[in-house]
Amino acid sequence: MKSTLEFLRDTATLGSLEPSQLAFLAEHARIESSQQGARIFEQGRPAEACYMLIDGAVALSFQSSVSPEGGEDSQGKEIRLRQFDDPGRLLGWSSAMVAPHRYRATLIALAPTRLLVIERAALDRLIETDPGFGVTLMERIIWVLGNRLRETRTRLVAQRYDTEIVAIQSLLDQSSEVLHVDSPLHKIPYYLRNRLTVADAFQALELVKSHGDAHEQDLAGLCLEILQQVRKELTLYQDLQHVYETVVSAPPDTPAEDIRNRCCEEFVKLYDKLDYVIQGSENLPDQPGHIFIMNHLFNHPDNTLPNRFQLTLDTHFVSSMILLRKYGDAPVRVIRKSRSDEFGHQKYYDRLGYIYVQAGQVDGSGEGAGLDPAEQRKQFVDSARKCLQAGKNLVICPEGTSVATENSPVAMKTGAFHLAAQIKPEPLIVPIAVANFDKNITRTRLAAIVCKPFKLSEAVPFPIDSLKLFEFVNRFRRQFGDHVRAAVKLAA
Numbered sequence: 001m002k003s004t005l006e007f008l009r010d011t012a013t014l015g016s017l018e019p020s021q022l023a024f025l026a027e028h029a030r031i032e033s034s035q036q037g038a039r040i041f042e043q044g045r046p047a048e049a050c051y052m053l054i055d056g057a058v059a060l061s062f063q064s065s066v067s068p069e070g071g072e073d074s075q076g077k078e079i080r081l082r083q084f085d086d087p088g089r090l091l092g093w094s095s096a097m098v099a100p101h102r103y104r105a106t107l108i109a110l111a112p113t114r115l116l117v118i119e120r121a122a123l124d125r126l127i128e129t130d131p132g133f134g135v136t137l138m139e140r141i142i143w144v145l146g147n148r149l150r151e152t153r154t155r156l157v158a159q160r161y162d163t164e165i166v167a168i169q170s171l172l173d174q175s176s177e178v179l180h181v182d183s184p185l186h187k188i189p190y191y192l193r194n195r196l197t198v199a200d201a202f203q204a205l206e207l208v209k210s211h212g213d214a215h216e217q218d219l220a221g222l223c224l225e226i227l228q229q230v231r232k233e234l235t236l237y238q239d240l241q242h243v244y245e246t247v248v249s250a251p252p253d254t255p256a257e258d259i260r261n262r263c264c265e266e267f268v269k270l271y272d273k274l275d276y277v278i279q280g281s282e283n284l285p286d287q288p289g290h291i292f293i294m295n296h297l298f299n300h301p302d303n304t305l306p307n308r309f310q311l312t313l314d315t316h317f318v319s320s321m322i323l324l325r326k327y328g329d330a331p332v333r334v335i336r337k338s339r340s341d342e343f344g345h346q347k348y349y350d351r352l353g354y355i356y357v358q359a360g361q362v363d364g365s366g367e368g369a370g371l372d373p374a375e376q377r378k379q380f381v382d383s384a385r386k387c388l389q390a391g392k393n394l395v396i397c398p399e400g401t402s403v404a405t406e407n408s409p410v411a412m413k414t415g416a417f418h419l420a421a422q423i424k425p426e427p428l429i430v431p432i433a434v435a436n437f438d439k440n441i442t443r444t445r446l447a448a449i450v451c452k453p454f455k456l457s458e459a460v461p462f463p464i465d466s467l468k469l470f471e472f473v474n475r476f477r478r479q480f481g482d483h484v485r486a487a488v489k490l491a492a
Contacts (some may be wrong), residue, residue, distance in 0.1 A: 201227075
């Protein structure tokens with residue numbers, strides 16, 4: 001089991017703090033356990049502590065009308081806002097650190113749950129003695145709030161209410177006097193609002209353009225002109241569905257290596273229809289068998305498949321457009337183990353023969369189940385060593401989470417670097433910075449920069465000292481951030 005200090009180091013939000021600051025937080029933190037149904041904090045109550053999820057699951061709820069003191073006398077309907085099960089999730093921090101210091105929602109345990117608790121008074125003492133920590137902490141809280149606003153915006157964008165739909169609706173409204181009430185054109189705006197029925201919109205428009213009356217044919221033609229960009233998005237979506245089916249429907253006896261290559265070949269076809277730029281290909285090693293690390297970006301909600309699975313576009317880009325094209329062989333990726341409700345995720349990645357690492361709540365099945373952390377790490381290193389020594393490239397996203405391009409990269413975990421230190425002969429570490437894969441990729445230019453490779457032994461003295469490695473990874477993350485910003489400029 002990780003120590004409190006190790007847990008804080010591995011979080012995306014606090015992992016970039018100075019070692020002395022992390023040590024202070026670890027010293028003043030405590031672990032609290034809550035049973036299912038327990039109220040961890042309540043809306044309206046004084047916010048005296050900050051929380052961070054270790055394991056379990058929690059939900060935030062909000063009462064539409066609540067007394068300032070909270071409690072049983074509060075009135076109003078309780079509304080479930082969000083639920084979380086991702087380790088490292090900050091809860092109650094903005095309430096505790098920002099006046100009037102009262103919780104804005106109620107936190108409820110959905111399962112047996114453990115949380116790291118840090119009293120606000122301890123944070124206040126550290127801020128008094130280390131003002132720089134106060135600035136960094138508020139930057140982290142603003143980042144968390146910004147991400148939550150983005151999550152809300154993402155859910156709204158997923159409703160597909162774009163400018164094209166407004167234009168189509170306006171066009172049809174202006175033509176209502178000449179359209180029959182039973183014209184199929186009246187359905188077009190409704191088809192366009194859901195990703196799964198966009199194809200029906202184009203099918204209806206093509207039929208009306210060919211077989212409708214004169215007014216309908218003219219309107220259908222205008223609609224098709226307006227929707228050229230939407231059709232491009234539909235083609236991308238259908239291509240993603242095709243890639244998914246190519247992988248999960250491969251014959252059971254097909255080797256994972258063949259499926260990986262076929263998957264990357266399909267992605268090459270997909271990306272060749274889009275606008276992208278790659279810089280630094282000359283930095284790729286001549287021979288394979290190395291560790292490629294990259295930042296990991298959100299997926300745009302429009303690319304969510306009907307089974308709620310999202311193909312990670314940035315990692316597939318690196319695998320197909322950079323590594324497959326250079327080495328003629330698809331790399332092996334390191335990915336987190338699927339959660340119990342992620343059927344599409346597991347069905348897809350099981351066929352590709354990737355290396356799983358345990359993260360968060362997993363279903364306890366498959367390779368690595370029932371092992372203690374030390375055994376899991378050994379199993380991971382053994383699997384990775386086998387791939388590298390067989391001349392396979394490994395792709396790893398050391399952040400352990402995905403973020404927007406503007407916030408990338410966040411704190412990096414040290415696992416990929418520890419791995420490099422344990423492999424003989426020592427592999428190169430090749431950084432690749434990517435940008436804009438969190439956007440609508442049919443409406444933007446994608447960018448990737450292959451940075452100069454290095455050996456870990458050239459940067460950190462062997463044998464590896466954990467603190468020295470942690471300090472190096474923090475420095476490296478800041479340098480890597482410059483490469484991400486350069487990728488943004490390259491795309492522009």
